[in-house]
Amino acid sequence: MDAINNFLLLLDSYLGSAVFFPYVLLGTGVFFTIYLGFPQIRYFGQALRIVTGKYSKKDAPGDTSHFQALTTALSGTVGTGNIGGVALALFIGGPAALFWMWMTAFFGMTTKFVEVTLSHKYRVKTEEGTMAGGPMYFMERKLGMKWLAVTFAIATVVCSFGSGNMPQSNNIAAGIHDTFHIPHWVTGAVLSALLFLVIVGGIKRIAQVAEKIVPTMAFLYVGGALYVIVMNAENIIPSFVAIFSDLFNGSAAVGGFLGASVALAWQKGVARGLFSNEAGQGSAAIAHSSARGNEPASEGMVSLLEPFIDTIIICTLTGLVILSTGVWNQKHENTFTRTDMTFINGEYSDTNPAHVAILGQYLGANPASSGITVFNGELQVDNGKIVGGDYTLLNSRSVAEDYQVLITNQAGERTPYSGPLKISNGNIDNTGAGHEMLLIHGKSLVHSVPLTIKAFSAELGIYGEYIVAIGLMLFAFTTAIAWSYYGDRAIIYLVGQKGVLPYRILYVLGFMSASMIDTTVVWNLAYVTVAFMTLPNLFGILMLHKDMKQTVKDYWTHFKATGAD
Incomplete structure (x- = not known):
């Protein structure tokens, strides 16, 4: 797992976490916002009217209504990114990361408008009579770039596992286990069976499920979040102050949080914003291509609502819950995952300002500048406590406290370990006798879903855990359905209808297996696959900017003449 995680981090450093990526993503949104005259503002009211079906014609070509297409696409975007992704962005980049998520959403509204309009315009009818659309179709049919279309379609298939499938299953299983103590594999097995029953029915069944679950889950989660925020009303203004003040200064070390630079907040906020609302990724355009309508721009306008609902509303509520309760910089008891912890040489304390500065450098963009090196060697453990040794244990970007080394027996019971602990390259070396059964439990910062659970539970107690767990299950499960x-639309493009059933079987098996895989590895896989889709899609829509502008003009001409979409 360590080797896989390191490889994924290396890939991500050249893609989603590369210096150029946020500029390309936001730059495309800024360009189209100016080029099309701020459509996310000018067409917002029209989008609301269209999604209610005010201008629809039942005999228009397509498989779903505008509302069903919107809820299907929302079910694909409103997922673990809204619960765990926001928490991860704040955990790494500090409060300012939320601002960059907002910017990604605002300009992403225009990006989504463009990609959906073009995908709807160049959609095709499949052998079974349903609609198939997405960036791969305008890449081939309009740009004449079959190679780019194939690249995007392959990336979509891979991303369906790395973004829409595995992180969702993993986070559902973790949340259900933490709240209800149900084994990961049981959750995975039950939900995998339900997943298969839904997706085997195709887009019509998926849309029917989505239009019922999405409003329900949004009401439940938003209601709980608003309650927590109101109960911490005195911290709302300080939270906003932290978001904006940290934009220019970076986030200072506070509590167990060791600080974050301006660059880190920008990078992580944009990347997590993309993972949340998928604007620029081209994925939601596939769902919107199924909508009934004659004018592509009408469905593009409906899609404007997605980043607004997904990020500006739901992600903001999650962020305010975490910031207003103050749990983001507090240490909590948790079991350390090996990909989150590192043994380093030397003894450091997060109460010593000089140590904090050095540790902040080590956890920043250039660890080598800190002078800190990872620990290699053997430590002695007596009844769970490490005895002696010139080292510090970091977990989840914080100095770990009150930790014990435990060993798990065949019955799954944990008991304090005594004996040698072999450390290689900063982590427990599995070549040591019985070391694969060792784990460390203690206090540190937490991230992703556990951090959001801590925030909700701060005011709602056990009911907060239930809200997050149930919300997570519904959010993530519908995301897996949409993806x-x-x-399968990408598979149809690549190999035809014959590939759909094998793909669906593999998809369900991947969902099952991911319920038992390390969280950090799964998230890193997600970020890599997202970038593989986004870059070809952004290139394609930029190439078709004139086509897009003409399509919008044609829509308004048609609308003024007929009053229909």
Whole structure:
């Protein structure tokens, strides 16, 4: 797992976490916002009217209504990114990361408008009579770039596992286990069976499920979040102050949080914003291509609502819950995952300002400048406590406290370990006798879903855990459903209808297996695959900017003449 995680981090450093990526993503949104005259503002009211079906014609070509297409696409975007992704962005980049998520959403509204309009315009009818659309179709049919279309379609299939499938299953299983103590594999098995029953019915069944679950889950989660925020009303203004003040100064070390630079907040906020609303990725365009309508721009306008609902509303509520309760910089008891912890040489304390500065450098963009090196050697453990040794244990970007080394027996019971602890390259070396059964439990910062659970539980107690767990299950499960559709449309493009059933079977098996895989590895896989889709899609829509502008003009001409979409 360590080797896989390191490889994924290396890939991500050249893609989603590369210096150029946020500029390309936001730059495309800024360009189209100016080029099309701020459509996310000018067409917002029209989008609301269209999604209610005010201008629809039942005999228009397509498989779903505008509302069903919106809820299907929302079910693909409103997922673990809204619960765990926001928490991860704040955990790494500090409060300012939320601001960059907002910017990604605002300009992403225009980007989504463009990609959906073009995908709807160049959609095709499949052998079974349903609609198939997405960036791969305008890449081939308009740009004449079959190679680019194939690249995007392959990336979509891979991303359906790395973004829409595995992180969702993993986070559902973790949340259900933490709240209800149900084994990961049981959750994975039950939900995998339900997933198969839904996706085998195709887009019509998926849309029917989505239009019922999405409003329900949004009401539940938003209601709980608003309650927590109101109960911490005195911290709302300080939270906003931290978001904006940290934009220019970076986030200072506070509590267990060791600080974050301006660059880190920008990078992580944009990347997590993309993972949340998928604007620029081209995925939601596949769902919107199924909508009934004659004018592509009308469905593009409906898609404007997605980043607004997904990020500006739901992600903001999650962020304010975490910031207003103050749990983001507090240490909590947790079991350390090996990919989150590192033994380093030397003894450091997060109460010593000089140590904090050095540790902040080590956790920043250039660890080598800190002078800190990872620990290699053997430590002695007596009844769970490490005895002696010139080292510090970092977990989840914080100095770990009150930790014990435990060993798990065949019955799954944990008991304090005594004996040698072999450390290689900063982590427990599995070549040591019985070391694969060792784990460390203690206090540190937490991230992703556990951090959001801590925030909700701060005011709602056990009911907060229930809200997050149930919300997570519904959010993530519907995301997996939507992404199965994206993947099977890509499979149809690549190999035809015959590939759909094998793909669906593999998709369900991947969902099952991911419920038992390390969280950090799964998230890193997600970030890599997202970038593989985004870059070809952004290139394609930029190439078609004139086509897009003409399509919008044609829409308004048609609308003024007929009053229909």
